[in-house]
Amino acid sequence: MSDIQNNDPVYVTESLIAEDIDAYLDQHQHKTMLRFITCGSVDDGKSTLIGRLLYDSKMIFEDQLDALTADSKKVGTQGQEIDFALLVDGLAAEREQGITIDVAYRFFNTEKRKFIVADCPGHEQYTRNMITGASTADLACILIDARKGVLVQTRRHSYLCHLIGIKNIVLAVNKMDLVDYSQEVFDKIVADYTEFAKSIGIENFTAMPISGFKGDNIIAASDNTPWYKGPNLIEHLETVEVLTAEDQSKPFRMPVQWVNRPNLDFRGFSGLIATGSVKPGDAIRVLPSGKTSTVTKVVTMDGELDSAVAGQSVTVCFADEIDCSRGDVISVSDTPPQVADQFESTIVWLNDDPMHVGRAYWLKLGTQMVSATVQQPKYAVNVNTMEHVAVKTLELNAIGVAQLSTDKPIVFEPYADNRSLGGFILIDKITNATVAAGMLQFSLRRAQNVHWQATDIDRTEHARLKNQTPKVLWFTGLSGSGKSTIANEVEKSLNLMNRHTFLLDGDNVRHGLNKDLGFTEADRIENIRRVGEVAKLMVDAGLIVLTAFISPYRAEREMVRKLIPEGEFIEIFVDTPLEVAEARDVKGLYKKARSGQLKNFTGIDSPYEPPLNPEIRVNTVEMTAQDAAAHIIRQLMPLK
Amino acid sequence: MSDVSRQTLTHLQRLEAEAIHIIREVVAEADNPVMLYSVGKDSACMLHLARKAFYPSPPPFPLLHVDTTWKFQEMYKLRDRMAEESGMELLVYHNPEAAERGINPFDHGPLHTDMWKTEGLKQALDKWNFDAAFGGARRDEEKSRAKERIFSFRTASHGWDPKSQRPELWNLYNARKNKGESIRVFPISNWTELDVWQYIHLNNIPIVPLYFADERPVVERDGMLVMVDDDRFPLKPGEVPEMKSVRFRTLGCYPLTGAVESSAKTLPEVIQETLLTTTSERQGRAIDKDAGGAGMEVKKQQGYF
Numbered sequence: 001m002s003d004i005q006n007n008d009p010v011y012v013t014e015s016l017i018a019e020d021i022d023a024y025l026d027q028h029q030h031k032t033m034l035r036f037i038t039c040g041s042v043d044d045g046k047s048t049l050i051g052r053l054l055y056d057s058k059m060i061f062e063d064q065l066d067a068l069t070a071d072s073k074k075v076g077t078q079g080q081e082i083d084f085a086l087l088v089d090g091l092a093a094e095r096e097q098g099i100t101i102d103v104a105y106r107f108f109n110t111e112k113r114k115f116i117v118a119d120c121p122g123h124e125q126y127t128r129n130m131i132t133g134a135s136t137a138d139l140a141c142i143l144i145d146a147r148k149g150v151l152v153q154t155r156r157h158s159y160l161c162h163l164i165g166i167k168n169i170v171l172a173v174n175k176m177d178l179v180d181y182s183q184e185v186f187d188k189i190v191a192d193y194t195e196f197a198k199s200i201g202i203e204n205f206t207a208m209p210i211s212g213f214k215g216d217n218i219i220a221a222s223d224n225t226p227w228y229k230g231p232n233l234i235e236h237l238e239t240v241e242v243l244t245a246e247d248q249s250k251p252f253r254m255p256v257q258w259v260n261r262p263n264l265d266f267r268g269f270s271g272l273i274a275t276g277s278v279k280p281g282d283a284i285r286v287l288p289s290g291k292t293s294t295v296t297k298v299v300t301m302d303g304e305l306d307s308a309v310a311g312q313s314v315t316v317c318f319a320d321e322i323d324c325s326r327g328d329v330i331s332v333s334d335t336p337p338q339v340a341d342q343f344e345s346t347i348v349w350l351n352d353d354p355m356h357v358g359r360a361y362w363l364k365l366g367t368q369m370v371s372a373t374v375q376q377p378k379y380a381v382n383v384n385t386m387e388h389v390a391v392k393t394l395e396l397n398a399i400g401v402a403q404l405s406t407d408k409p410i411v412f413e414p415y416a417d418n419r420s421l422g423g424f425i426l427i428d429k430i431t432n433a434t435v436a437a438g439m440l441q442f443s444l445r446r447a448q449n450v451h452w453q454a455t456d457i458d459r460t461e462h463a464r465l466k467n468q469t470p471k472v473l474w475f476t477g478l479s480g481s482g483k484s485t486i487a488n489e490v491e492k493s494l495n496l497m498n499r500h501t502f503l504l505d506g507d508n509v510r511h512g513l514n515k516d517l518g519f520t521e522a523d524r525i526e527n528i529r530r531v532g533e534v535a536k537l538m539v540d541a542g543l544i545v546l547t548a549f550i551s552p553y554r555a556e557r558e559m560v561r562k563l564i565p566e567g568e569f570i571e572i573f574v575d576t577p578l579e580v581a582e583a584r585d586v587k588g589l590y591k592k593a594r595s596g597q598l599k600n601f602t603g604i605d606s607p608y609e610p611p612l613n614p615e616i617r618v619n620t621v622e623m624t625a626q627d628a629a630a631h632i633i634r635q636l637m638p639l640k
Numbered sequence: 641m642s643d644v645s646r647q648t649l650t651h652l653q654r655l656e657a658e659a660i661h662i663i664r665e666v667v668a669e670a671d672n673p674v675m676l677y678s679v680g681k682d683s684a685c686m687l688h689l690a691r692k693a694f695y696p697s698p699p700p701f702p703l704l705h706v707d708t709t710w711k712f713q714e715m716y717k718l719r720d721r722m723a724e725e726s727g728m729e730l731l732v733y734h735n736p737e738a739a740e741r742g743i744n745p746f747d748h749g750p751l752h753t754d755m756w757k758t759e760g761l762k763q764a765l766d767k768w769n770f771d772a773a774f775g776g777a778r779r780d781e782e783k784s785r786a787k788e789r790i791f792s793f794r795t796a797s798h799g800w801d802p803k804s805q806r807p808e809l810w811n812l813y814n815a816r817k818n819k820g821e822s823i824r825v826f827p828i829s830n831w832t833e834l835d836v837w838q839y840i841h842l843n844n845i846p847i848v849p850l851y852f853a854d855e856r857p858v859v860e861r862d863g864m865l866v867m868v869d870d871d872r873f874p875l876k877p878g879e880v881p882e883m884k885s886v887r888f889r890t891l892g893c894y895p896l897t898g899a900v901e902s903s904a905k906t907l908p909e910v911i912q913e914t915l916l917t918t919t920s921e922r923q924g925r926a927i928d929k930d931a932g933g934a935g936m937e938v939k940k941q942q943g944y945f
C-alpha cells in the first residue's frame with residue numbers, strides 16, 4: 001500500500017464533509033458536469049490514468065481497494081504495486097486478456113465538477129467503440145506513450161475525435177517518468193503532433209506531460225517537470241467549456257418525443273431541448289409542416305418555467321391547436337431548420353455485416369424514424385493516412401462519404417451546426433442491429449424540385465375496370481428451383497380465368513431494364529429494387545404481376561413488400577434443396593460456378609436467405625410444376 | 641424570439657434531463673413497458689424521474705415489484721403509498737414455486753435470491769409480456785455495470801451477452817427488438833450514489849425510514865447486525881433481540897441485510913456518513929462476491945437484473 005501513498009491534495013474535501021455537510025452539499029449541488037473520453041493505444045496507460053483519477057478523488061472504497069490490492073498481486077502487471085488498470089477493466093473476458101474491449105463509463109467529482117469518463121479501447125478493430133464514446137464527449141484526452149511518440153493510433157484517434165466534432169483536445173504525454181521527465185522528449189512530441197493536427201483541421205489542443213502511474217501533473221503541478229508551466233489535468237478539465245453552454249446560444253430546436261394529453265384541457269409537447277432557449281410568448285414553428293403558433297407555457301413538475309435552455313427536458317404548450325406529434329421538431333419561427341430527403345453524409349460503419357448499397361435501413365435522427373438507402377460511397381477515408389480511397393461499400397469500422405436518401409422528408413441541420421439534428425444511426429431492418437452512425441453534411445437540391453404528380457384515374461379505378469384485386473406474386477428460390485416454370489404455369493391458368501397479368505422474369509429483365517447490372521451483392525440489391533418499383537407501377541395499373549427472381553436477400557424482399565399496399569404482396573417460396581437444383585442444372589450454371597468460371601453464384605459462393613414466413617410455399621421435390629401452380633391458384637382464390 | 645438567456649445547468653439538472661429523455665424514448669417506442677420498483681432509494685429516485693417525465697399525466701406504465709415476501713414491513717408500506725401517490729398501477733409478483741416450496745433466506749442460502757428474485761423476475765416479465773423494463777442500476781455500482789448500455793437487450797431466455805451490445809451514440813437509442821427479446825433500460829446509469837442521495841434531498845423524495853437511524857431490535861449473525869422485523873425470525877434458544885440505534889445502507893430481504901450502528905437521523909447526516917464510510921455500498925450484499933471479480937457479470941448473463 002505504501003507505494004501509492006502520496007501527498008497530493010485530494011479532490012473531495014473530506015474535512016468539509018465532516019465539519020459542515022450542508023456546506024458540502026451546497027457546493028456539490030452547484031457543480032457542473034463534463035463528459036470526456038480517453039483514447040490511446042493498448043499500452044498507453046489509459047486504464048491506469050482513470051484508475052488514478054478515481055483513486056485520487058476517493059472514488060474507491062476500502063473494500064474495493066482491498067480487492068484491488070489482492071487482484072494486483074494475482075493478475076497485476078505492476079509487480080507488487082497497485083495496478084490501477086484492474087479497477088477499470090471490467091468484464092471477465094478482458095481481464096484475462098489484459099485489454100479493454102468495450103466502452104466503459106466512470107465517474108468522479110472534484111469541488112467544481114462531476115466527470116463522466118468514457119474509457120475507449122485503443123485496438124484497431126474498435127473504431128466503433130471510440131466513436132460511440134466520443135459522440136457524447138465535451139473533451140477528448142488523447143494519450144501518448146512518451147517513449148513511443150505520435151503513432152498511427154494517435155492519428156486515428158485524433159481524426160475520429162475531430163470527425164465527431166470534439167473541439168477540446170488534450171494531448172496527454174504519459175509515462176513521463178520513464179523518459180526522466182525530459183522536456184526535449186515532450187517538445188518533440190508536441191511539435192510532431194502540432195504538424196499532424198493542422199493537417200486534419202484541429203486548430204487547438206492542450207498538451208501536458210503526465211504520469212498516470214506516478215501521479216505527475218494530474219491534480220497538481222509536478223516537481224519533476226519544473227519546465228512545464230501549463231495547467232495540470234484536473235485544473236484543465238475543471239475549466240473548459242461544456243457543450244450545452246455552446247448549444248444554448250444557437251436557435252431554438254426541440255425534437256418532439258411524446259405528446260402529453262392527460263385530459264381535454266391540456267395538450268403539451270415533451271422533449272429534450274437540443275439547442276437554444278424557449279420562453280412563454282415565443283413564436284414557434286413546427287417542422288416539417290411549417291405551422292406556426294406561440295408558446296403559452298413551459299411545464300415541469302416543479303412548476304412552470306420562465307425559460308428553459310438546451311439540455312433541459314421540458315413540456316411546452318401552444319396557443320393554437322396545431323398538428324404536432326413525435327418526430328416533429330419545434331423551432332423558433334423565423335429561422336427554422338431545413339427539410340429534405342437527399343443528403344451528403346459521412347458514415348461510420350459499425351457492424352460485421354458490411355453496408356449494402358441500395359438496401360433500405362431504418363434511419364433514426366432525433367425522434368424521427370424513416371427508411372433510408374445509401375448509395376455507393378464517393379470514397380472512404382483511410383483512418384491511418386487520412387487518404388481518400390475508392391470503395392464499393394463500407395466494412396466494419398470503415399468511414400466513408402456517401403449520398404443518402406430517405407423515403408420521406410426529414411427535419412435536419414448540418415452536423416457541424418447541430419449534433420442533435422445532424423447525427424443519425426442506421427438500423428438493420430431484419431436483425432435490428434445498430435449498423436452505422438452518420439452525420440448529415442448538407443442536403444442535395446434536386447429532392448426539392450421533384451414532386452408527386454397527382455392523377456385523376458387512380459389505382460382503384462384501374463383495378464375496378466379489370467374486375468380484380470391487383471397483386472404481386474413474388475416467386476423466390478434458388479437458380480433451377482423452377483420459379484420461371486411455375487410462374488409461367490400460374491400465369492397461363494390466370495389467363496384462362498380472364499385475369500389481367502404480367503410476368504416479369506429475371507433473365508428477361510436483365511436483357512433490358514437491368515442490363516447494366518452484374519451479380520455482385522450491390523447489383524443484386526439494385527436489380528430487385530428496380531423490379532420492385534416496376535411491379536409497383538404495374539399493380540397501380542391494376543395488374544396481377546408475377547415475378548421470378550432468385551432475390552436471395554430477405555431485406556430486399558421486405559423492401560418490395562413495403563412498396564406494395566398491404567395484402568397485395570404474396571411471397572411464394574419455391575422450396576428446392578440445393579442438391580436437387582444443382583442436380584437439375586437446367587442452364588449448366590451450377591457446373592460453371594463449381595468450377596470457378598462463374599462468381600457470386602447463389603447457393604455456391606453467394607448466400608440465399610430463405611423466407612421465414614412466406615404466404616405460400618411449394619415443394620418442387622414432391623410436386624410437379626403443374627401441381628405447384630394449381631396449389632398456388634387455390635391459395636389465391638378468390639381473386640376479387 | 642427569446643433573448644439568449646444563458647443558464648448554467650448543474651450536473652444534477654443534466655442527469656435529470658438525460659433520465660427523463662430516456663424514459664420518454666422507451667414509452668414512445670416500446671409496446672409494453674414496466675418500471676421495476678424495489679422500494680430502495682434508487683427506485684425512489686427513478687420513480688420520481690418518471691413522474692417528472694410525464695407530468696401532468698401519470699407515468700403511462702405500471703410499477704412491478706418482484707417480491708420475496710421477506711422484505712422489511714416499512715418497505716411494503718412505502719411501496720403501497722408511492723403507487724397510490726403516483727397514480728400508477730402496482731403489480732406484485734411472487735414466484736409460485738418458491739412460495740410452494742417455502743424457499744426462505746434462513747434455510748436456502750443463494751437459492752432464495754435465485755428463485756424469488758432472478759426466476760421471479762423472468763416469470764413476471766413473461767406473464768405480462770413486458771418488452772421493456774426500467775431498472776435503477778447505476779454504472780458506478782459495480783464493474784460489469786460500467787460497460788452495460790443504457791438500453792440493454794436480453795434474449796428470450798433473459799440472458800445478457802456483453803459482447804453483442806448495440807453501440808449507443810449521442811442520445812439516440814435503438815429500441816427495436818427481435819421476436820422474444822426484451823430490453824432492460826437503466827435511466828440513472830450515469831448517476832453515482834452521491835448524486836442519488838443529493839437528488840432525493842433536493843426533491844424531498846420519500847424514502848423508507850429504515851435509511852435513517854432509529855432504535856431497532858437486532859441480533860448478530862456472522863458478524864452482521866440483522867433486524868428482527870417479524871416473528872418468522874428464528875431466534876436461538878434464550879436469545880433476546882437487542883435495541884440499538886441502527887440504520888441500513890441498502891434495503892433487501894431483512895434477514896439478508898446488515899444494519900450499521902449509526903446516529904444519522906437526517907438526510908444530510910446520512911449523506912455525510914455515507915461519504916465518510918470507506919466501504920462500498922453493495923458490500924453488505926453477499927451476491928456480488930461469488931466467482932471472484934466477475935460475480936455480477938455471471939449473474940447478469942443468467943438473467944439477474
